[in-house]
Amino acid sequence: MTDNNYDEIVQLLCDRLSSLASADVNITAETNLISDLSIDSIKLLNLIMEIEDAFDISIPINALADVQTVHELACLIAKIKSAS
Amino acid sequence: MSSTITKLNAPLTQAFDFQPSSETQLMPTPTRNTLAQRLVGFETLTDALEYAAQGITGYNFYDARGKLRSILPYSLLRNNARNLAKRLVGFGLERGSRVAIIADTSPEFVELFFACRYAGLVPFAMPVPVNLGSHGVYVQQLKGMLESSQASLAFANLDYINFLAEAAEKVTLLEWVGTPAQLNELPAQEVTLQPNQPDEVAYLQFTSGSTRMPRGVVITERALMCNLMGIVCNGLEITPDDRSASWLPFYHDMGLVGLVLAPMVTQISVDYLATRDFAIRPLQWLRLISRNRCTVAFSQPFGLKLCTMRVRESDLKELDLSCWRAAGIGAEMIRPDTLRNFAEKFASAGFNGNAFLPCYGLAESTLAVTFSKIGSGFHSIQIDSKALIDKRMAVRLQAEGRKSNEFVNCGRPLPGHIVKIVGEDGQPLEERMLGSVLVQGASVMSGYYNNPVETEKALKPDNWLDTGDIGYLYDGDLYITGRRTDVIIVNGRNIRAQDVEELAEQQPEVRSREASAFGVNDEDGSTTVVLVIECRLTSVTERHALIKRLQQLVYMAFGVNCIVELVPPHTLPRTSSGKLSRFAARQGYIQRTNLNDQLAVVESGDR
Numbered sequence: 074m075t076d077n078n079y080d081e082i083v084q085l086l087c088d089r090l091s092s093l094a095s096a097d098v099n100i101t102a103e104t105n106l107i108s109d110l111s112i113d114s115i116k117l118l119n120l121i122m123e124i125e126d127a128f129d130i131s132i133p134i135n136a137l138a139d140v141q142t143v144h145e146l147a148c149l150i151a152k153i154k155s156a157s
Numbered sequence: 158m159s160s161t162i163t164k165l166n167a168p169l170t171q172a173f174d175f176q177p178s179s180e181t182q183l184m185p186t187p188t189r190n191t192l193a194q195r196l197v198g199f200e201t202l203t204d205a206l207e208y209a210a211q212g213i214t215g216y217n218f219y220d221a222r223g224k225l226r227s228i229l230p231y232s233l234l235r236n237n238a239r240n241l242a243k244r245l246v247g248f249g250l251e252r253g254s255r256v257a258i259i260a261d262t263s264p265e266f267v268e269l270f271f272a273c274r275y276a277g278l279v280p281f282a283m284p285v286p287v288n289l290g291s292h293g294v295y296v297q298q299l300k301g302m303l304e305s306s307q308a309s310l311a312f313a314n315l316d317y318i319n320f321l322a323e324a325a326e327k328v329t330l331l332e333w334v335g336t337p338a339q340l341n342e343l344p345a346q347e348v349t350l351q352p353n354q355p356d357e358v359a360y361l362q363f364t365s366g367s368t369r370m371p372r373g374v375v376i377t378e379r380a381l382m383c384n385l386m387g388i389v390c391n392g393l394e395i396t397p398d399d400r401s402a403s404w405l406p407f408y409h410d411m412g413l414v415g416l417v418l419a420p421m422v423t424q425i426s427v428d429y430l431a432t433r434d435f436a437i438r439p440l441q442w443l444r445l446i447s448r449n450r451c452t453v454a455f456s457q458p459f460g461l462k463l464c465t466m467r468v469r470e471s472d473l474k475e476l477d478l479s480c481w482r483a484a485g486i487g488a489e490m491i492r493p494d495t496l497r498n499f500a501e502k503f504a505s506a507g508f509n510g511n512a513f514l515p516c517y518g519l520a521e522s523t524l525a526v527t528f529s530k531i532g533s534g535f536h537s538i539q540i541d542s543k544a545l546i547d548k549r550m551a552v553r554l555q556a557e558g559r560k561s562n563e564f565v566n567c568g569r570p571l572p573g574h575i576v577k578i579v580g581e582d583g584q585p586l587e588e589r590m591l592g593s594v595l596v597q598g599a600s601v602m603s604g605y606y607n608n609p610v611e612t613e614k615a616l617k618p619d620n621w622l623d624t625g626d627i628g629y630l631y632d633g634d635l636y637i638t639g640r641r642t643d644v645i646i647v648n649g650r651n652i653r654a655q656d657v658e659e660l661a662e663q664q665p666e667v668r669s670r671e672a673s674a675f676g677v678n679d680e681d682g683s684t685t686v687v688l689v690i691e692c693r694l695t696s697v698t699e700r701h702a703l704i705k706r707l708q709q710l711v712y713m714a715f716g717v718n719c720i721v722e723l724v725p726p727h728t729l730p731r732t733s734s735g736k737l738s739r740f741a742a743r744q745g746y747i748q749r750t751n752l753n754d755q756l757a758v759v760e761s762g763d764r
Contacts, residue, residue: 107290108709111718114648115463117289122437131221134285134433135316141290 078154082128082147089123090143102144128154183225185449186215186426188400196389196423201353201378203274205422210235214426216417218264221434223441223448229264231421237268241337242275243345248310248333252277252351253358255306255606259283259299259313259321260407262431265337267407267417269312274359275350281306281361281373282408285317287433288716292320299324301371302363303331306606312337355379361606362410362520364651373606374520381418384523384600387571388415389423392516392528393453393483401427402451404435404442404460410520411488415455425453439463440472447476447506455485458492459649461499468502479507483531487516489646490637491565492682493537510534517567517637521615521622523600526576527635529568536566538631549591551629551636564636567628574598576635578628583617586629591638594628595621643739645676647684647717654739657719660710661688666703673729673742674719686711686719689742691726722746 087100094100094110106112112120121132130153140146192212199205215230229237245256256273260266260282273280283302286295303311303324311334313321318336325334353359359381361373389395401420405412412432420427428445435442443464446454486496500510511534518525529535539554539561554561570576577585578592586592601622604612615623625644628637645652657674661667671691676684688707694700704721711719730741 105709107712108705111708111712112289113718114288114716115466118436125221125437133316134287135320137289138286138292138295138320139290 079147079151082150082154083143085127086124086143086147086150089120093120100143102142102147104143105141106143106146107141124150130154130157183228185217185225185428186228186230187213188398188426188450190214190397190424192424194395194397194424196395197386199382199422200355201274201357202271202359202381202418202422203353205382206231206235206238206271209421209424212424214424216264216267216420217426217428218262219428219430219434219441219445221431221438221441223444227264229267231424234264234268234271238271239275239350240345241268241272241340242350243348244340244343245272245276245278245310246346246348246350247343250278250309250332254278254310255308255361256280257283257299257303257306257308257311259285259317260413261285261314261316262404262407262429263314265314269337269340270360270417274353277351277353277357278310279358279360281308281363282413283363284406284408285433286320288713290713291716294714296320296324298371300328302373303328305363305371305608306361306373309333312340353378355382358603360413362413363408364520370608370611372608372611375603375606376523377603380523380600380602381414382422383573383598384414384525384571385419385422387573387600388419388525388528391571392514392525392531393419393485394531395423395425395453397425399423399425399452400449401425401453402430402442402445402449403427403454404430404432404439405455405457406432409488410518410524411455411457414524415485435460436463439467440476443468443476443478443503443506446481447478450480452480453483453485454481455487457488457649458486458495459489461486462495465495465499465502473503473506476503476506478503479509481508481512483514484508484512485514485516486535487518487525489649489651490639491515491535491567493535493563493565494682496535496565515565515567517626517635519624519626521602521624522574522596522598523602525571525600526574526596526624527568527570529566529634537563538566538636539563545591545638551589551591551631562638564638566631567635567637569634570596570598571600574600576630577621578630588630588632591627591629594624594626594635594637596624597621645674645684645686647676647686647715650716652686652715652717657686657688657711657715660714661690661707664703664707664710666692666694666699670737671726671729673737673739675739675743675746677743677747686715686717687722687743687746688719689722689724689729689746691729692723693726694723722749 083102090100093116136149190212209231218227220226256278258269270280307330309332311321314336325331355378357378359376359378363371363373403416405416407413428449430442496513511532513535515529515535517527541552541554542560542562544550544552575597577595579595580586580592626637627639643654654674658672661672662669667690673689677687678684700723707721730738
């Protein structure tokens with residue numbers, strides 16, 4: 074994974090999340106999707122669909138169990154992307 | 158635009174027929190069988206599979222893009238299951254020993270499930286993790302099931318084996334943990350597989366939610382075959398032209414009994430979409446129905462809501478749902494508007510509202526209790542809200558303008574089953590009176606595995622099962638008005654109030670019996686979890702931190718947001734025995750927050 078790639082993913086996630094999140098928060102890589110953004114299950118499904126479409130990947134459901142922050146989600150996407 | 162979007166927007170045939178040229182074309186199992194359809198007379202699951210295996214129908218598994226990934230004709234299922242059974246025999250387990258299987262939507266799960274039956278073992282399905290950040294809670298949930306079932310073996314495929322291995326640590330009775338592929342590498346024993354008996358346990362079904370004390374419903378072959386027969390003959394009136402499509406998880410009773418076992422015992426083909434893939438792209442399910450001309454497909458109301466929310470005009474043009482004759486709806490309270498909105502939205506795609514088939518059931522009665530009449534759509538009645546609250550009686554709305562509640566007709570019990578409504582004293586009530594729903598019949602469970610306390614709570618004298626639901630009978634038909642306060646249903650997920658409270662009580666700031674959880678309904682009918690905590694903290698920062706932590710824990714465990722309210726000690730109402738009353742706690746919360754339109758009447762006191 075190149076740093077460039079990771080930064081791009083984080084940027085895209087932050088953009089998408091700021092439109093999904095109800096709270097007015099400044100989203101960074103450290104933002105916790107659960108406690109800071111209160112992403113509900115429907116918004117989460119939408120986000121996953123958008124990510125899958127944007128990066129043309131499939132995110133395995135088991136991997137999300139270890140994701141809590143924007144950084145962790147970005148790393149997961151980068152990992153899947155580089156493997157595909 | 159990414160290639161995915163292009164594919165999704167492509168005409169239906171193109172979206173489905175997309176196949177890389179390097180792969181050989183896989184064909185789904187046909188709808189029409191070469192074997193004469195037989196609906197009755199099977200004593201056990203393996204009996205039914207031996208018959209189905211003589212035909213050419215079976216299970217088909219599709220991926221997120223609607224591409225056929227693998228097929229499992231019943232003939233192949235039988236051979237693979239028998240083959241695996243001979244390897245299972247090598248463990249030298251007693252008949253009836255439990256086998257845990259993490260049930261993603263895959264051929265491997267179905268093969269293992271039947272392999273257990275051929276080997277005389279009792280399989281049970283465990284869930285896949287579905288929530289963000291749920292790793293720790295999920296492992297605890299698996300551990301709870303492994304311990305409660307006293308399982309001897311546990312299986313997961315590569316995606317989930319690490320979670321399973323973690324959960325299996327220190328579970329003393331467990332002899333072996335592995336993948337289906339590892340089982341296949343073990344030697345097959347030279348044995349003749351023994352037939353099963355109707356009195357033997359067919360499987361355990363864990364009811365969703367509870368983490369610390371999960372309850373495994375025990376279902377015998379006899380109960381299962383009785384319920385399946387009622388479903389396919391009386392509920393669905395299955396014919397040789399039927400075909401099913403399903404996204405329901407294999408670890409839920411409706412997914413497993415209704416859409417894996419029922420199709421097999423009637424020898425019809427099924428097209429599967431993984432639950433996760435449905436949740437992200439719900440229209441793939443409708444595309445499967447449309448393309449493969451499926452006739453029978455079930456969903457929770459929430460699934461229909463997802464379809465209605467996510468469909469675009471361009472999608473409608475590509476769908477032809479006129480083949481769908483049985484749109485079964487169950488597993489949670491059915492709101493008429495959910496069905497109306499779906500029917501309205503998909504009418505132009507050929508969906509016929511008469512296909513709606515509301516039904517009522519629960520895992521403790523194998524699956525189905527009542528079915529409405531097939532082919533006649535859903536029916537509902539407007540009930541006067543005041544009479545319902547004041548007299549606990551269902552009175553048809555007489556004058557316009559009075560406040561009313563609309564409830565869906567869930568039909569009549571399957572043959573050989575009786576439903577009765579009882580009051581708080583346990584005495585039967587007359588028609589149209591609101592009370593607890595009890596059911597009696599051959600489909601009722603034997604009990605919760607190794608859990609006499611819970612079994613005694615649910616099974617009353619003469620084997621009447623207390624369903625935990627509230628409703629009334631009207632002209633012989635069952636109407637469900639709500640759950641008792643111990644279960645909160647959010648977006649189709651069952652959450653036990655007790656589990657939410659226990660999670661809170663594990664926090665150092667929260668004492669035992671000082672947390673109360675319940676659901677409140679928004680105006681649009683959606684439910685929110687509320688957690689009220691008696692709190693002694695005075696610092697604003699500490700109080701805020703506790704609220705945030707509790708919200709995060711609830712999310713990780715149950716995948717839902719919740720409202721946390723901190724109240725002074727002694728605010729929560731208690732019963733004379735010192736027990737918290739969730740019902741009263743909810744009333745108090747509603748008063749404090751001035752929520753309107755909360756129907757107190759649909760829920761009686763705590764169990």
